[in-house]
Amino acid sequence: MRRNYQNIPRYVPHAASGYALNQNESQYPLPERLERAIRDVSLEALSRYPVEELLALKASYADYAGVEPTQLMVGSGSDELLAILSQAILDTEDRVVAPAPDFSMYGIYTQIARGHFTQPDEQGLRYETLIEVIRATEPKLVLISNPNNPTGKMWTLDELSDIATRVPYLVVDEAYIDFTMKDSFVSRLSEYPNVIILRTLSKAFGLANLRIGFMIASEEIIEQIDRFRSPFNVSGLSAAVANVVLRDETYIQESIQFHTAQREKLTELLRPIGEILPSRANFIYVKTDDSEGWASRFLDKGVHVRAFPDGLRVSAGTDEAYALIQQTIEEVNSVENS
Numbered sequence: 001m002r003r004n005y006q007n008i009p010r011y012v013p014h015a016a017s018g019y020a021l022n023q024n025e026s027q028y029p030l031p032e033r034l035e036r037a038i039r040d041v042s043l044e045a046l047s048r049y050p051v052e053e054l055l056a057l058k059a060s061y062a063d064y065a066g067v068e069p070t071q072l073m074v075g076s077g078s079d080e081l082l083a084i085l086s087q088a089i090l091d092t093e094d095r096v097v098a099p100a101p102d103f104s105m106y107g108i109y110t111q112i113a114r115g116h117f118t119q120p121d122e123q124g125l126r127y128e129t130l131i132e133v134i135r136a137t138e139p140k141l142v143l144i145s146n147p148n149n150p151t152g153k154m155w156t157l158d159e160l161s162d163i164a165t166r167v168p169y170l171v172v173d174e175a176y177i178d179f180t181m182k183d184s185f186v187s188r189l190s191e192y193p194n195v196i197i198l199r200t201l202s203k204a205f206g207l208a209n210l211r212i213g214f215m216i217a218s219e220e221i222i223e224q225i226d227r228f229r230s231p232f233n234v235s236g237l238s239a240a241v242a243n244v245v246l247r248d249e250t251y252i253q254e255s256i257q258f259h260t261a262q263r264e265k266l267t268e269l270l271r272p273i274g275e276i277l278p279s280r281a282n283f284i285y286v287k288t289d290d291s292e293g294w295a296s297r298f299l300d301k302g303v304h305v306r307a308f309p310d311g312l313r314v315s316a317g318t319d320e321a322y323a324l325i326q327q328t329i330e331e332v333n334s335v336e337n338s
């Protein structure tokens with residue numbers, strides 16, 4: 001085994017029974033028409049390595065994202081693309097910076113690629129703090145989710161552009177950008193050719209099980225990073241199913257409308273717990289000193305949420321889950337008032 005391999009945390013996924021509002025998955029049910037269309041996906045090519053399906057998927061997604069297919073790489077989730085790009089960009093001990101808090105896998109992929117990961121100690125979502133850390137650390141790569149996971153904070157395009165001028169590579173991870181349909185860095189990509197954008201079908205498109213993510217960058221960067229991808233990294237069956245969903249004209253709008261309405265309901269519901277941070281994603285962050293306490297009370301009712309040191313991240317869910325959240329909050333209030 002590699003020296004110090006134990007320092008790399010192990011991510012062990014587990015199935016959540018009950019209502020899973022802890023993983024930011026889509027809760028919008030796949031419409032009947034799409035289920036039917038997916039059943040028609042041909043199994044004829046099952047014995048062949050996937051090529052055609054991936055070309056078709058790139059063409060559809062390029063159309064959706066407003067870029068050229070040559071500016072895309074497809075991965076088994078954006079997770080795999082983070083792993084690939086870290087291997088491609090980093091030499092041993094190269095430094096990587098991310099805001100704090102941010103997506104937990106950034107540090108793990110940096111370690112796997114033998115890089116050195118730094119996040120601000122405090123006030124880690126302030127632009128000025130991030131700039132200070134970048135000045136002090138001189139990283140080769142900065143990783144930023146926008147909207148931020150877990151808080152929903154949006155970095156402005158001007159802030160991201162400024163960061164791009166300070167470092168060799170900036171990754172803007174837009175896993176949740178589809179929920180807002182604006183402020184994607186794609187509009188500035190041609191001006192900042194050192195920026196790499198990550199997207200996924202796991203969130204607004206509701207296809208986490210297919211494991212499909214996209215890297216969007218200049219043709220030159222894609223050509224360079226593609227050398228670090230294993231040749232058939234994405235299942236053709238997944239690509240074919242994704243293509244059916246991407247070609248549907250209204251599905252993504254329906255999903256966004258559903259999640260926006262459910263996010264607004266959730267905001268009202270969680271207000272008694274603490275300050276709600278503004279979010280345009282499919283989750284909200286509520287500040288509380290008792291995050292572990294709330295998470296375990298919700299879990300007693302079968303609702304999974306994610307606790308952080310100073311708050312809870314709760315994904316937009318269904319009305320059934322919300323009824324249980326409301327019940328929990330009312331029970332706590334009635335004990336406090338008695």
Ligand SMILES: Cc1ncc(COP(=O)(O)O)c(C=O)c1O
Nearest residue numbers: 077078079103145175200202213
């Ligand atoms: C910010 C962010 N980036 C990337 C991912 C990975 O998504 P996937 O590998 O399913 O595309 C997630 C998943 O939760 C995420 O929150």
